[in-house]
Amino acid sequence: MVRTFDPNLSLEAADLACIRDDRVLFEHLGFTLATGELLMLEGRNGSGKTSLLRILCSIRLPDAGAVWWCGEEVQRLGPDYHEQLSYVGHKDGIKQDLTPEENLRMARALGRPSPELDIPEALELFGLYGFEDVPTRTLSAGQQRRVALARLVATEAPLWILDEPFTSLDRDGIGVFESVMETHLERGGMIVMTTHHRVALEGERVKRINLTA
Amino acid sequence: MVRTFDPNLSLEAADLACIRDDRVLFEHLGFTLATGELLMLEGRNGSGKTSLLRILCSIRLPDAGAVWWCGEEVQRLGPDYHEQLSYVGHKDGIKQDLTPEENLRMARALGRPSPELDIPEALELFGLYGFEDVPTRTLSAGQQRRVALARLVATEAPLWILDEPFTSLDRDGIGVFESVMETHLERGGMIVMTTHHRVALEGERVKRINLTA
Amino acid sequence: MMRFIHRLASPKYFYDVAGRIVPWAGWGALILILVGAYWGLVEAPADYQQGDSFRIIYVHVPAAWMSLFIYVVMAAAGAIGLVWRIKLAEIIAIASAPIGASFTFLALVTGSLWGKPMWGTWWVWDARLTSELILLFLYLGVMALYGAVEDKRMASRAAAILAIVGVVNIPIIHYSVEWWNTLHQGPTVTKLDKPSIAPEMLWPLLIMAVGFQLYYVATVLMRARVELLERERNSRWVQELVQPR
Amino acid sequence: MSALSTPRAMALLLRRDLLLAYRRRAELINPLLFFVLIATLFPLGVGADSRLLQTAGPGIVWVAALLAALLSLDSVFRSDFEDGTLEQLMLSAHPVSLLVLAKVFAHWLVTGVPLILVSPLIGVLLSIPSRAMPVLVASLALGTPVLSLIGAVGVALTVGLRRAGIILSLLVLPLYVPVLIFASSAVDAASSGLPVGPQLYILAAMLVAAVSLAPVAAAASLRVSLS
């Protein structure tokens, strides 16, 4: 039986604004995301997608508005909120001197370990079989990105926040990761992401916000 | 009148090999590239594309074989070869504390300034109008990539070596850069590049090498 | 001649030749060192000023000479490897470093053991002692740099550059006793015209020195063979070598 | 599966940092070598008068220790910041201040402890009398963790604020001064055969204060630096 996440989870944002150097990137931005839904942030280069994602993670404070997780403000939840989310940013967030395996072990220590996939399985899923015990610095750009993404499946968090996850991936890699996202949504997970690629996920569960407009 | 490059230029490689940590990435690799041609390197993550590009730039020594520019070995040409090429790697190669304009000025000092486009025009071409005098660090990932690419048109080099130039670009940006490459080839330039995206350039002038095979 | 050099530069040929030299040099070193030690420590007369403590000279001086000699060999081999990209030279250079470091250490230790009875202190900050200590740090630096770079081909080239830069220290060590008036002994043995040392003391010293040389040859070739196998482990000749026949 | 307990996560983080240090074991002895090098540079610069050295000895050892700590500090957060793993730490399910404590402890184990072990040797090179050696070792054992802890706050501030380099020197070094003064005066007193209790008690008190306050301050600084 496939475990599912609590169906009452929700991520809400209202009236968010972000101002950088006097330029208003966005204002009055709000949305609600329920389980099984994907929020796709679109917009041109420099439209504020990364800034918004960092606000949703609570790494950055919004210039107005607030973000709620299951009805509570994320700033006040602190580690309790962080336990529920996994973030993959423009930077991979892996240690170059550790092996992929050690990197994932650390990720599991910081979050919640996944009960379904252990570390070798997670690496295998992303085609890193045979590379699990070399220093990550000796991997190619795409392989490093795969390690960062493997973190998502080696831990268990209902909310994924992804900033251009497909960067440097080859077509195989993109295919694999799309099916991983698919599964996550089916299990009742949520995803907020940006990408300039076309993504194969469609349907009602995909919401879109365009920051350029 | 559009200036064209010397039609006798050529880039040749023969019997190249690259070995990393005992793994042979490629062997007996050779090609010839004439003016107006594009060489597209394909291959999965970790197949050795970046390594090959760095060998072609003469940043890295091949484990076997050699590369020739107009019949002379590139290792021996040194700066004379470097004057003929522009390289955009995985890293942008721009200084975060300088403005885009200052970055391009430096690029022009290190290579050959383009006689056709001055710096503001090059930035304008890549949609960076209005950002020419803010520190590059405050630009978004895609905007930074655009600055790196603007270097190609602000200087004049017949050979472009590009490692996934489309990273972080939005669709507009991709369109612009494809037409820039088109023009470069028509003027008799040469391009060696990798990408996991589909590129709109086709025809006889596009050669392909697949490193996975 | 060129053909011979070319053949020697081929890894497999070098591996075989070195394998044949090692036992000769090794046994030679052992015999010479034993003879020299017996002659020096037992037979040779005691010094009229220093008594028996002078006998440490038979270890100290050859070790100090070796520490300088090996550094020069290392830097020269490094330079050859860097300019002509000869793999064997790189390997010789890097194999020399730990041996040279040990001889330097030995020279420092025996020197300060000798210093205690002679100067009444283990250590003074005089020019020769200081520059020899710097030599130790240079050796350590070369080894640390080599160890820190992942790609061994790059590592040996980086280490070679450092070794070459450090060569400036060698004349400083050698001439320090002339350039500055120091506590340390001036040239006694190496004066060109006539050594100011009794022949009964000189002979065992020279025998020890040759013994140390042979010891270096044996160990450096051994280390080089190991390093060579490791770097060439994918090549055909190594595969054939390790294949059980 | 629920999240690991916080102590367990701290232990794993500690292990990770030690492992990282071990991966670069060639560099592991480096703070140590740096310490030794500085301690030998001084006699070279100052001249080899051994009476002079003896008076200056404790000061030199402690200034060297302080600089070795300062130089190795960067590694506490800088590389984590640059590769994005610091973001991951901040987004972990555990209180950041405790994770910081684990990281600082790892830093101390890797840079402070070797200094303590090698200090008697340096003491000999600098002609510190042997009756003062135990006090030298004790003062380092109490003092170096304080250096790591205070330093962590400084680095946490400098890691994000691009121009905060100045804050590191301005904030950290002056805070180091009391440690330096009490520690080297303890060693001085011991060389002259005077009691050293008061100085060591003060150092111990500093250690307690630093352990309880510095991680919280560092965590807060990191949060500011990252946003």
Place this chain on the structure above:
Amino acid sequence: MSALSTPRAMALLLRRDLLLAYRRRAELINPLLFFVLIATLFPLGVGADSRLLQTAGPGIVWVAALLAALLSLDSVFRSDFEDGTLEQLMLSAHPVSLLVLAKVFAHWLVTGVPLILVSPLIGVLLSIPSRAMPVLVASLALGTPVLSLIGAVGVALTVGLRRAGIILSLLVLPLYVPVLIFASSAVDAASSGLPVGPQLYILAAMLVAAVSLAPVAAAASLRVSLS
């Protein structure tokens, strides 16, 4: 349009590096601050016996200068390496060794010159007699460029390594020792009213040798580090 002449490219690179330093002007005074702090920490650690200080003074100034140089070295190539601009330099149409020379010159202007300017003040703090001040300034003027040049080779060798800070000091400090010895002995001699010609000539010779050799060695090292 053909490429710029090499001297012009060097001038532009120099200008760029100075501009970058100016952009981070808050960090600009960092090495200086460090220099001042060390020079003041010593009296604290050593105790304020002024006869002792006077003998130790030149050594302390020079050790401080040497450490300040060491600390600021990283900035010569490190940040260029990390953002990929170093690759661009290596692929430029000009000889790399000359570009390196321009960068080192910028580094010296930013870190060495302020030290020289402030050194008389430090000299007073450490009770160096005023007749030795000109020699102190002269020794710094001849010596600090050598430190920058030698340091550039070390940084070029270690730029590819993470956490190279301390391995760097292991490589560079031994090579710094001769500068330290001659420079501080010059100041010592001047304090005692002895002639200082020989030492200063040797420093000048070192400078000439370093200017001609170090850029070449650094360029070769960069080529190795990048490949």
